[in-house]
Every structure is written in C-alpha cells, then in structure tokens.
Amino acid sequence: KNQVEQSPQSLIILEGKNCTLQCNYTVSPFSNLRWYKQDTGRGPVSLTIMTFSENTKSNGRYTATLDADTKQSSLHITASQLSDSASYICVVYFDSWGKLQFGAGTQVVVTP
C-alpha cells in the first residue's frame, strides 16, 4: 500500500532556532518527492523537488534531503522566522501522470 508518514505531527520552536521534519514513504514506483508549505486555509506551495538520484536540495533557509535506499526524506528549516509557521507536507509523485501520495503534514509553530 502506498503510504507517506510524517513526524512529528506538530512542533513549536522559538524564532531563530532550527528544526528538522521527517518523512518516510512506501510509495512505488517512485518519480520524485516534494515538500510543500501550506498556510492555514490556503493551497500548498512547493518548496523543493528531488528525484531518485538527488540527495540534497536547498531553497533559501529550507534544505531537503532524500535517501532513496531507506525511503526517507527530511526538511531542515534554518534560523526560523514567524512566517515559517505553517503545515509542511511531504508529497511523493509516483507515476508519469503525476499521481500523488500526501503525508498528513507537520504543523510548525514559530513563537517570538
């Protein structure tokens, strides 16, 4: 069964601190993996994309890693800002038509 599991479910961090979110997947066949940021009540916005052969991808203060052998990915947020408060969703694309499997998301709250 195609599944994407994320942890933790939620976390609270102080402004300026770093945090790491985890994603484990059992989706097959794998096309690519994306991390999306979703503000409350809004649509998800793509942060990073990684294919099978990529290990690391950065987008500003966001750095994603992928271990295709263990089927694990992480999203690291550096020097968090209040605007980073959102849900971060791990999404695996797994066929040529762009079929997606979503994780439930990690709710991040950045406090002053």
Added chain:
Amino acid sequence: DAGVTQSPTHLIKTRGQQVTLRCSPKSGHDTVSWYQQALGQGPQFIFQYYEEEERQRGNFPDRFSGHQFPNYSSELNVNALLLGDSALYLCASSSSGRSYNEQFFGPGTRLTVL
C-alpha cells in the same frame, strides 16, 4: 500570469443539498486534479481530468463527479451532501507535457455542511 484560481472561497450548505465548485488552471496547463482536505489532514485525491475526461479517480463515491471544459477549466460537483463532506477542496493544475508533472495548487474552497 494568473495562477490556479478557485471559486467560491467559502460555501455553506445543508445536508442533502448539491454543490458545484469551480477551478481555472494556470495558463498553459491542461490537466486538473481535485483534492479533499479535512482539517488537520493531508489532501486526499478525488479525481483528475485531462482532455475533458476523467483519467484517474481516488476512493470517493459517485456522489462526487466532475467536468472539464474545452478551455481546461473544471468543476467539481457533490450531490446529497453529508456532514463529513465539510472540508477544504483543492484544485491543482499541471501540464501533461512537462517533466515531473508538477501540480500547482489553488487557494481552495472551504465547504461547510450543516
């Protein structure tokens, strides 16, 4: 260049009613997918439209139906609404000719069923 747009933004209906949600894809995109996102959950795939036909479907009952028009815009129809249909409905568009078929999401329609 306008991104994916959805209407209406919010909608309140009562049980048993029918609802139609609308989506206009990003310019240059020809494929539209619909998702249901319950509060605190990740989006669940409803179906995908390409060339005015339903190409793929998730695990949703026949009460959920859709349509794609020649200009690639799309509608999602839900009949006989249930309380459990309350959710954020997301539309995403993509280009069939683009590698990785990246999907761009609209802002969503918040449906509340009373």
